[in-house]
Amino acid sequence: MLPDGSLADRVALITGGGTGLGRAMALELGRLGAKVAVVGRRREPLAETVAQLHGEGFAAPADVRDPDAVAAAFDETEAALGPVTTLVNNAAGNFLVRAQELSPNGWRAVVGIVLDGTFHCSRELGRRVIERGDGNAQIVNIVASYAWTGGPGTVHSAAAKAGVVNLTRTLAVEWAQHGIRVNAIAPGPVDTEETRERLWPTEEIRERLLRRIPLHRFGTEEDVAHACAYLVSDYAGYVTGDVLTIDGGAWLEQGMFV
Ligand code: COA
Secondary structure (H helix, E strand, O other): OOOOOOOOOOEEEEEOOOOHHHHHHHHHHHHOOOEEEEEEOOHHHHHHHHHHOOOOEEEEEOOOOOHHHHHHHHHHHHHHHOOOOEEEEOOOOOOOOOHHHOOHHHHHHHHHHHHHHHHHHHHHHHHHHHHHOOOOEEEEEEOOOHHHHOOOOOHHHHHHHHHHHHHHHHHHHHHHHHOEEEEEEEEOOEOOHHHHHHOOOOHHHHHHHHHOOOOOOOEOHHHHHHHHHHHHOHHHOOOOOOEEEEOOOHHHOOOOOO
8 A cells, every 4th residue: 555645746527527436536646745626527426525535525427428528627736726737537438248239329428528538638638747847746537447358248438448558558658758647547347336327237247257367366456546645656757658457357257277
């Protein structure tokens, strides 16, 4: 565990910070001393997260698909908390659907949130940090191992997250000279209210999934929040362009002989 105060000089903006993983990461970064702004479409969960934060916080309602709204959220955050040093691109949309039944609008909704949203927010952070010229900034993108294995039943999300993995590596190289580190986290099956509802709604699906996780448990929000804190901190000062997989070994489990 990182020492208290390790992130005291960070101002973090976390998209999708009102619920689930985003909220867990917001609370963990806040616990370690960061000032935290949460961005999302719905005001109420954002305000609830801010109320639970350890230190200073701010709620900036915005849809990450809208670049003007993203710029406004950065402006408001910076007026309230100071220059943003740290961005966590966590906002996502996902639902199980067969590709042939996915409407163009459904495709656009998910790719718009995951890929376009990550770009809009990253560009906003990058532009500001480069203009300030003071270095030491970090971006953490939340992806999933199906970005490289493929994800039957979630073609929209899998394709978008594959794009985000590439964006992570591209920006890591392009922006290293400006002191911006860019990494990603690929969580495996993390058990949250939303994933239970959307992705493993039945006991049968849950059991099937568990059998294929070598560590034989679902991930927790804390597993991911701790990894995020590490990547944002100076402990990861030489880490950029990487994807940290936190999935109990799930994506490596091919199970041919044992
Ligand atoms: N199955 C099939 N299609 C679906 C769907 C589902 N479960 N949920 C939404 N869609 C389709 C809609 O039908 C619509 O397409 P249509 O106009 O052709 O009918 C399209 O997706 C957009 O839906 P809408 O609800 O208008 O979009 P939105 O921008 O408000 O919502 C979503 C975005 C679809 C991603 C929504 O699920 C969402 O907001 N999710 C946020 C939380 C989340 O998904 N987190 C992931 C945790 S695992």
